[in-house]
Amino acid sequence: MTPGEEIAVLKAKVESLIADLKEVKDDTESLKRFQSWLIGLWTGAGIIVGIIGNSIKTKLGL
């Protein structure tokens, strides 16, 4: 293998690694954003359950 070919192979490998790294970075960012969504949804669900629970208590006269 000539030095030029070796450089081409290495360049391809580095480009592939950069692409993989970008994919991992995107995945991590998406996961973090979804975690924020989950926290918000659980909070919202808690508030809704609280309000509806209070409504049920009022309706039952408790």
Next chain:
Amino acid sequence: MTAAGQILIWGAAVCAVVGVNAFDRRNPDALGVSLMILMMWCAQIILQSLYTPPASMQLDSIMDLVAGLVVLAAWWTRRSAWKLATAVLFLVMILNHAAFWLSPRGEEAFLTYLKLRNSLFALQLLCVAGPGVRYVGNRVAGALSPRLRRHIGHVPHQGS
């Protein structure tokens, strides 16, 4: 249609939107918004079983306001057309709530309110399903295209 039938159809539609958005792991906002809509829909069904309409719909305006603000915040931090369209639909929904609750109400006004509300909800579901449907469509097209090419390659040319 019966109330149970309506609940079944709307429930299936909301769950389908969540399901189709769950495929795309790179779009957490689509899954988040669809889960939020599912949660709100469940809360509305519970309230409908506790109270008779329109009293059962009093909380809907607040829930839609909060949901609209959340979608707007999601659009602000990561822009895309479907989020803006959904936020606009939430705004129209809030205006619909306001028009109904702030004006003198009658049977006719309630029916108009319900029709507009259901139409807006269906449009919201379509908007939120958009990214998931596009993703699944691309994946299916990507999986089918080599087979299609192979299949077309084997078909003898007509008229040659």
